Amino acid sequence: MKKRNRETVAVHGGSEPEHKSGPLATPIYQTSTFAVEDNDEQGRVTHSDKFYTRYGNPTHTAAEKTIAELEGADSALLFASGMGAISSSVLALVRAGDHIVAQADLYGGTLKFLSQWLPKFGVETSFVETIRAEDFERVVRPNTRLMYLESPTNPTLKLVDLRRAAAIAKQHGLTTLIDNTFATPINQRPIEFGVDIVLHSATKYMAGHSDLIAGVAAGSEKLMQQIWETRTVLGGTMDPHAAFLLLRGLKTLVVRVERHNQNALRVAQFLEKHPRVKRVNYPFLPSHPQHALATKQMSGGGGLLSLEVDGTAEETRRFTESLRMFALAPSLGGVDSLVTLPVVTSHSMVSPEERKRMGITDQLVRLAIGIENADDLIADLEQALTVVSPAKEHAHAD
Ligand SMILES: Cc1ncc(COP(=O)(O)O)c(C=O)c1O
Numbered sequence: 001m002k003k004r005n006r007e008t009v010a011v012h013g014g015s016e017p018e019h020k021s022g023p024l025a026t027p028i029y030q031t032s033t034f035a036v037e038d039n040d041e042q043g044r045v046t047h048s049d050k051f052y053t054r055y056g057n058p059t060h061t062a063a064e065k066t067i068a069e070l071e072g073a074d075s076a077l078l079f080a081s082g083m084g085a086i087s088s089s090v091l092a093l094v095r096a097g098d099h100i101v102a103q104a105d106l107y108g109g110t111l112k113f114l115s116q117w118l119p120k121f122g123v124e125t126s127f128v129e130t131i132r133a134e135d136f137e138r139v140v141r142p143n144t145r146l147m148y149l150e151s152p153t154n155p156t157l158k159l160v161d162l163r164r165a166a167a168i169a170k171q172h173g174l175t176t177l178i179d180n181t182f183a184t185p186i187n188q189r190p191i192e193f194g195v196d197i198v199l200h201s202a203t204k205y206m207a208g209h210s211d212l213i214a215g216v217a218a219g220s221e222k223l224m225q226q227i228w229e230t231r232t233v234l235g236g237t238m239d240p241h242a243a244f245l246l247l248r249g250l251k252t253l254v255v256r257v258e259r260h261n262q263n264a265l266r267v268a269q270f271l272e273k274h275p276r277v278k279r280v281n282y283p284f285l286p287s288h289p290q291h292a293l294a295t296k297q298m299s300g301g302g303g304l305l306s307l308e309v310d311g312t313a314e315e316t317r318r319f320t321e322s323l324r325m326f327a328l329a330p331s332l333g334g335v336d337s338l339v340t341l342p343v344v345t346s347h348s349m350v351s352p353e354e355r356k357r358m359g360i361t362d363q364l365v366r367l368a369i370g371i372e373n374a375d376d377l378i379a380d381l382e383q384a385l386t387v388v389s390p391a392k393e394h395a396h397a398d
Contacts, residue, residue: 013066082201085215204333260303
């Protein structure tokens with residue numbers, strides 16, 4: 001059969017094309033176990049999705065097939081959360097004495113897992129400057145097994161050169177993993193650049209409605225088999241009802257992400273010209289320091305952006321509280337627009353020195369742009385920015 005386009009995959013991905021009768025929506029197999037006729041059959045089903053739901057479930061399978069095809073992977077596995085997917089995948093591939101190379105800017109939970117949890121089991125991680133993929137070469141050791149990436153990053157929207165990083169990994173025989181949550185396979189397909197395993201907090205764009213927690217790993221059959229074995233032991237499997245909701249969200253992934261891209265670019269362009277805004281971080285703005293790389297490895301800029309308010313810390317807090325259409329909440333990727341102050345949420349545990357290095361100031365605001373009308377979002381930002389006084393009045397205020 002001709003290769004299907006992504007819009008079709010999103011809608012039909014997990015269903016069998018020859019299936020002409022029966023329910024159109026994939027049923028929720030809300031069951032922990034599956035009954036069989038006899039013990040011969042019992043033996044046969046142990047490696048199928050009709051044995052015991054911690055091992056797999058037909059509702060999972062439908063969502064897993066859709067995501068694998070969207071990412072260009074052989075197969076995919078669902079997890080109860082993004083952190084479940086990340087921790088189980090890494091644990092599947094390392095043993096005591098191994099070493100990992102990772103970029104310095106990572107989701108807080110991942111950073112904690114690599115820097116504080118894995119050392120308890122004898123696995124060490126070296127971190128390199130995110131935007132300098134060539135630095136991975138310097139820190140590779142004979143016992144290095146994995147390269148861990150995330151692009152674009154939270155909340156400063158830095159990028160990693162995927163082709164370059166994956167080439168270094170191949171040269172040294174490392175398995176590469178990337179957290180592709182922010183980009184989604186609609187904007188970036190890391191496997192095409194040579195990355196081995198793609199991870200997601202499917203809580204975000206994949207599910208898309210801020211109503212469930214979900215994770216996914218996708219890659220080759222061989223690697224997914226190793227990760228599947230780890231998932232069955234560690235037990236981070238997704239509930240079938242959540243898999244049903246994820247599958248429903250996936251059907252509109254392409255149209256949602258296209259709207260997120262359009263809205264975020266419009267908002268970024270508006271903010272960049274606003275006198276109360278010092279800086280806007282968005283990969284598809286020509287002013288982004290890695291704009292050329294962004295347009296080379298991504299087909300859209302995504303729905304996330306951050307801005308630095310040209311005002312005091314107090315004014316910045318008031319700005320975020322004055323927005324009417326943006327809910328003050330962590331997370332991203334849903335249809336509703338959200339606003340958050342990274343110093344209060346995602347990076348509250350990071351030391352002030354480390355925050356400074358990462359470019360996370362008290363004035364940095366992260367916006368997760370939803371799929372509402374862009375003019376309405378811009379009008380809301382405009383009214384909220386009036387709480388910030390003109391630059392000269394607060395020049396020495398903090
Ligand atoms: C980039 C990224 N990766 C992973 C995670 C963790 O995902 P979850 O909350 O689904 O465990 C998050 C959550 O915010 C995230 O933003």
